[in-house]
Amino acid sequence: MHFWLITVGEPLPQLSGESRLWRTGMVAGELVRRGHRVTWWTSSVDHFRKEFFGVTGKLLQIAPGFVLRFLCGRLYRKNLSLDRLLNHWQIGREFRRECGNADAPDAILCSFPTIELSLEAVRFAKRNRIPVLLDVRDLWPDIFPQAAPAALRPLVRLAFSRYFSATRRALRDADALIAVSDGYLDWGLARAGRARRSLDRVFPLAYSLPEVTAESRAAGLEMLHRYGVDERSIVCLFAGTMGRTYDFAPVLECARRFSRDGLRRFHFLFCGDGERAPHWRGAAEGLPNVSFTGWLDQSHLRAALSAAHIGLAAYAPAAPQGLPNKVIEYLAAGLPVLSSLTGETARLLADAQCGLTYDAGDASSLANALLSLQSPDARQPLAMNARRTFEARFRAETVYARLADHLESVAAAARRDGVPAIPSTAIQPTTG
DSSP: OOOEEESSSSTTTTTTTOOOHHOOOOHHHHHHHOEEEEEEESSSSEEETTTEEOOOSSSSEEEETTEEEEEEEOOOOOOHHHHHHHHHHHHHHHHHHHHGGSSSOOOOEEEEHHHHHHHHHHHHHHHHOOOOOOOOEETTHHHHHTTTGGGGGHHHHHHHHHHHHHOOOOOHSSSSSEEEHHHHHHHHHHHTTSSSOOOOOOOEEEEEOOOOOOOHHHHHHHHHHHTTTOOOOEEEEEEEETTTBBBBHHHHHHHHHHHHHHHEEEEEEEEEEEETTHHHHHHHOOTTTEEEEOOHHHHHHHHHHOOOOOEEEOTTTTTOOOEHHHHHHHHTOOOOOOOOOOEEEEEEEEHHHEEEEETTTTTHHHHHHHTTOOOOEEEEEEEHHHHHHHHTTTHHHHHHHHHHHHHHHHHHHHTTTTTOOOOOOOOOOOEO
16 A cells, blocks of 8 residues: 655654654554554754755655655744745645646654645645645644743734634545544644544654663763763653754753852753754853753663663643643653643543643742652662653654554555545656
8 A cells, every 4th residue: 555644844764864764664664564554744954953855856765665745945044034934835735736646545644733735635635535644743823822921922823714614624624634643633632523423543752762772871871971961860851853942941940049058969951953043042051960961862862861860851831732642651661751831641640640830930849859860769660760751652663663564554445435546647756
């Protein structure tokens, strides 16, 4: 069978260095291993490095039966910007122009957002009687009003009314919705205006992490030493993009208090980069117990995770994330999670006893949680439960095999129902 996967903003095979593949990349790999053909439609812009991928042509063959198709849009420097919105409109327009000239799939899985690509994918699928599933990963466009001051939110919502309308149409007309969490699926169904059906499923974000060995832990300690981390420290690690939904002010205030009071056991390590990184680096100036590494390649990040003791999920008040990939990454590494998220993440940490929740924006609440985890005896049960929870619920090999099963089932049912083949013009891909 042939599947279209439509996702932007993920690391790409062969083009993203040692960055690990995310959800679409792992699903694509699973489908190809099963002998299916995969066409992955994506953006020509590298969302993380804020540069073009630099491929020659619009197609790149990754493996037999596995092709990347690039949609061109303008470069953007900030995640929340007019340039990014223009980029999304442009790649949606280009998909609309090109989708009819590609080999038709048996089923389509499109990540939501982007709003434009989701709407165009649904329109194409409905026009040609191809089953299409939307994968709800982020609560767009709800995040736009949330980023504005409270007094301006009604105006922002009015300004983005076109996006709200397009979201409702895309979610309503999809054959099925899947989502990364129950809360996100409920959100999507509410906007679609319907109840849950048999094909609507939750497939959580999942992670694949090699076993921690003595060698990897030693490499991690060596790397941390280069960033000024004493091997006797309790390493509190944040890994990810430093965007607007994160709030490191309470973390840095804790670091400042601990340093002032002579409590030097905790060291706060920030691995990543992003539009807010310069601000946080400036705010941490002079703190001996804070280090910023910038982006790490996959081997170095895994080494850092293997040497850390606590995983920080430091989100701003009212952050829209439900159960983000960051939390699952920490669980995979066997780290107790210290999070400011309410809702699904807070319930998971409490029910599985694999972490603690502090009050978002409250340095004293965070400090109290950290102090309760000073002892190895306090951290060890949480660490064991973290790894146990990951193995039971979030291992990529299990989760994405089930998602591939679901796609196969949807495509096979469509074939049985006599979905007609669609004439198409095959385009020869370049090889990588």
